[in-house]
Amino acid sequence: MASSSVDVAILGGGLLGWSAAYRLAKAGRRVLVIDALEPGTATNAGAGIIAPGTSVRINEESIDIFSAAVEYYPKLLAELAADGETNTGYATVGSLFIARTDEEADRLPETLELMRTRRAAGMGNIGDAHLVTGAEAKDLFPALSDLPAAIHSTGPARVNGRLMRDSLRAAAEKHGAKLAIGKGSIVTDDDVATGVTVNGETIVAGQTLICGGAWSAALGEQLGVFLDLYPQRGQILHIDMVGQDTSAWPILTGYHSHYILTFPESRVVCGATREHDSGFDPTFTAGGMHEVLTEAFAVADGLRVGKVAEWRVGLRPFARDEKPILGDVPGWRNLFVATGHGPSGLQLGPVSGAGVADLMLGDRPRFDLAPFTAARFG
Numbered sequence: 001m002a003s004s005s006v007d008v009a010i011l012g013g014g015l016l017g018w019s020a021a022y023r024l025a026k027a028g029r030r031v032l033v034i035d036a037l038e039p040g041t042a043t044n045a046g047a048g049i050i051a052p053g054t055s056v057r058i059n060e061e062s063i064d065i066f067s068a069a070v071e072y073y074p075k076l077l078a079e080l081a082a083d084g085e086t087n088t089g090y091a092t093v094g095s096l097f098i099a100r101t102d103e104e105a106d107r108l109p110e111t112l113e114l115m116r117t118r119r120a121a122g123m124g125n126i127g128d129a130h131l132v133t134g135a136e137a138k139d140l141f142p143a144l145s146d147l148p149a150a151i152h153s154t155g156p157a158r159v160n161g162r163l164m165r166d167s168l169r170a171a172a173e174k175h176g177a178k179l180a181i182g183k184g185s186i187v188t189d190d191d192v193a194t195g196v197t198v199n200g201e202t203i204v205a206g207q208t209l210i211c212g213g214a215w216s217a218a219l220g221e222q223l224g225v226f227l228d229l230y231p232q233r234g235q236i237l238h239i240d241m242v243g244q245d246t247s248a249w250p251i252l253t254g255y256h257s258h259y260i261l262t263f264p265e266s267r268v269v270c271g272a273t274r275e276h277d278s279g280f281d282p283t284f285t286a287g288g289m290h291e292v293l294t295e296a297f298a299v300a301d302g303l304r305v306g307k308v309a310e311w312r313v314g315l316r317p318f319a320r321d322e323k324p325i326l327g328d329v330p331g332w333r334n335l336f337v338a339t340g341h342g343p344s345g346l347q348l349g350p351v352s353g354a355g356v357a358d359l360m361l362g363d364r365p366r367f368d369l370a371p372f373t374a375a376r377f378g
């Protein structure tokens, strides 16, 4: 970075950092993103399911931001395409919400009703949702075990988190954003954030944004600000179903917390552990492998022939109350935060980054940031 002064310094170059950077750079701000390349960043490991409307696991208090997120995605993709960035791995492939037992099958009509209610309330990305038999589900996802029934929804999508982040970065750079590699810290003067230091250099910034993922709490701590989040480790398996085109197979979810999704040409992704006591340790463990494989084979026995391609591990920025942390940082001027998305950051990240960027630009945020304020931690 030739200049030692920018309009905005962003600490963290994951999906959140680059989502905000793209908006801010497009609005003409001189943006510097600083990234420490920490091992185990969440965006590098994220599965890529975008299906909040068909989930029984999302925090209902956050339903509005999930709606805003699925509405924003296609608009953002069109903007990125206009900037020449189309390689995001995004595709609408639908989902199968599976019942593994007869008891779960009995609950499907109620869950279908929940999806339809959300759709009627305006939530996108659900599409046509209806019950299917186990055999019909297997026609859609050939590796499926013999299961009683499922809900097939046509609207859910998947995205490749790494490609999405890289597309946002490339587009932001086309609008002038810069990247510095190194571990940054915040510089203050009285109650004002005045910039950052990185690699021994101080960069004056009109505004500073914390997007440090699971490492964000440490950045808050420097200033005596409590951001109540911690790393939740996720281990996830990529296999290749050699010779099979899996690209149109739907996402598999259900009442259990594990899931499966696919990417072209033959990639199948089986996720994931949710480990709350891992600390910042991005290790693949024998127990993690066992858990992921056991859960995957229980619902998709046909995956046993798959060739192990890759294990990934990421540290989700997990807010203890399971809500993102967005907006200005209480007690500090010119300081903002966008983090805490836990297991939902690939779906929420783009709209969250854009919403906080709206605030920083002095515009009305595109969704209500109030429920996500860092002030809630006292």
Ligand SMILES: Cc1cc2nc3c(=O)[nH]c(=O)nc-3n(C[C@H](O)[C@H](O)[C@H](O)COP(=O)(O)OP(=O)(O)OC[C@H]3O[C@@H](n4cnc5c(N)ncnc54)[C@H](O)[C@@H]3O)c2cc1C
Pocket: 011, 012, 013, 014, 015, 016, 017, 034, 035, 036, 037, 038, 040, 041, 042, 043, 044, 045, 046, 047, 048, 049, 050, 161, 182, 183, 184, 185, 211, 212, 213, 214, 215, 216, 219, 233, 234, 235, 236, 271, 272, 273, 313, 314, 315, 316, 317, 338, 339, 340, 341, 342, 343, 344, 345, 346, 347, 348, 349
């Ligand atoms: C296994 C797994 C599966 C997932 N599946 C899904 C899914 O299907 N759908 C979904 O919506 N979400 C999913 N997620 C969650 C999603 O990946 C995360 O919520 C999201 O990627 C978080 O992005 P982030 O930018 O906040 O954090 P990160 O991607 O972790 O990025 C934070 C960045 O900050 C940098 N940093 C930290 N401290 C500093 C510092 N002091 N200076 C400079 N840089 C710093 C780090 O190097 C890092 O690059 C999954 C996560 C995992 C691990």
